[in-house]
Amino acid sequence: xxxxxxxxxxxxxxxxxxxxxxxxxxxxxxxxxxxxxxxxxxxxxxxxxxxxxxxxxxxxxxxxxxxxxxxxxxxxxxxxxxxxxxxxxxxxxxxxxxxxxxxxxxxxxxxxxxxxxxxxxxxxxxxxxxxxxxxxxxxxxxxxxxxxxxxxxxxxxxxxxxxxxxxxxxxxxxxxxxxxxxxxxx
Amino acid sequence: xxxxxxxxxxxxxxxxxxxxxxxxxxxxxxxxxxxxxxxxxxxxxxxxxxxxxxxxxxxxxxxxxxxxxxxxxxxx
Numbered sequence: 001x002x003x004x005x006x007x008x009x010x011x012x013x014x015x016x017x018x019x020x021x022x023x024x025x026x027x028x029x030x031x032x033x034x035x036x037x038x039x040x041x042x043x044x045x046x047x048x049x050x051x052x053x054x055x056x057x058x059x060x061x062x063x064x065x066x067x068x069x070x071x072x073x074x075x076x077x078x079x080x081x082x083x084x085x086x087x088x089x090x091x092x093x094x095x096x097x098x099x100x101x102x103x104x105x106x107x108x109x110x111x112x113x114x115x116x117x118x119x120x121x122x123x124x125x126x127x128x129x130x131x132x133x134x135x136x137x138x139x140x141x142x143x144x145x146x147x148x149x150x151x152x153x154x155x156x157x158x159x160x161x162x163x164x165x166x167x168x169x170x171x172x173x174x175x176x177x178x179x180x181x182x183x184x185x186x
Numbered sequence: 187x188x189x190x191x192x193x194x195x196x197x198x199x200x201x202x203x204x205x206x207x208x209x210x211x212x213x214x215x216x217x218x219x220x221x222x223x224x225x226x227x228x229x230x231x232x233x234x235x236x237x238x239x240x241x242x243x244x245x246x247x248x249x250x251x252x253x254x255x256x257x258x259x260x261x262x
Contacts, residue, residue, distance in 0.1 A: 033261025036216040040223035040254030047230050047247040055239045062244035069248040076252045084259045093260060100256040107249055131225055138222050141215035148208050153260070 028093060032145070033154075048073075097153030104157035108139075108164040115171065124175040127168050136165030223250065 028034075052066055062069060080099070084092050111127070118124050139161030146154025226246065233239050 028261050030261045032212065032216050034258045035261075036219040036223070037254040037257040037261060039220055041251060041258055043223045043226075044247055044251035044254055047226055048244070048251055050230050050234055051239055051242075051244050051247055054233050054237050055244070059239075061241060066244070069244050073248045073252050077255050080256050080259050084262075096256055096260045100253065100260055103249065103253045103256060107253060110245075134218065134222055134225065138215070138218045141211045141218055144208055144211035145215050148204060148212065 028151075101153050101157045105160055108157065108161040111168060112164060115167075118171050118175060122175050124168075124172045127172055129172055132165050132168045132172070136162060136169070139165060223254070226250075 048069075052070075055062075055066060057066060059066065080096055083095055087095065111132075114126050118126065139158040143155045143158040143162060146152075146156075146158060229242070233242070
């Protein structure tokens, strides 16, 4: 089975949470979820804008180019908005939830890509401790909230996030922080 | 007495009892999320001051946009 098939199956398997009485038939209508993410979206737009203002238009190590980032982001945002507007709410919540889970998994796993260099250099100074701790706490809180709601889309990626944070903490404990880190991680 | 127990049982079954610490986690989650979203601010201020991005990646910011938009739509 290739990656594409696995993703397709992951997106199409039924979501148990959608059949629970208090979550059925709508996108979640939960201010605790949309309000901080609305803020995050605005923050992200601002960072994106400031970045592209001071970034060479020919840069290709972002990874990829500026226009690729812009095009793919715009495409995904438009697709999400279209799904939310056109499909039935339950189906839309399912699909968007699953897509968001995929993006989350990639986001939480990406810090582990530094694992190789940490082990090779025997120094965990590229892992920022405060950020790892905050992310770990964030994932823990959302996992508890998601488990309380019985919302798979909420607790599953956050449980993975906890594991990712713990793995980074273990690396910091094993290899230590070494000297002061040279540049900010994000 | 039996009636009271029955009604009490029915109410207990209908009302989900959530422990206080779980409610507290639910309340704190959006605040901590906002902190995580603000965490790149020093880096971005640095970029603005130096008028150069150096070799920092754009991926954290573009993925933050997309991810936050998806969760926002999911929660609406």
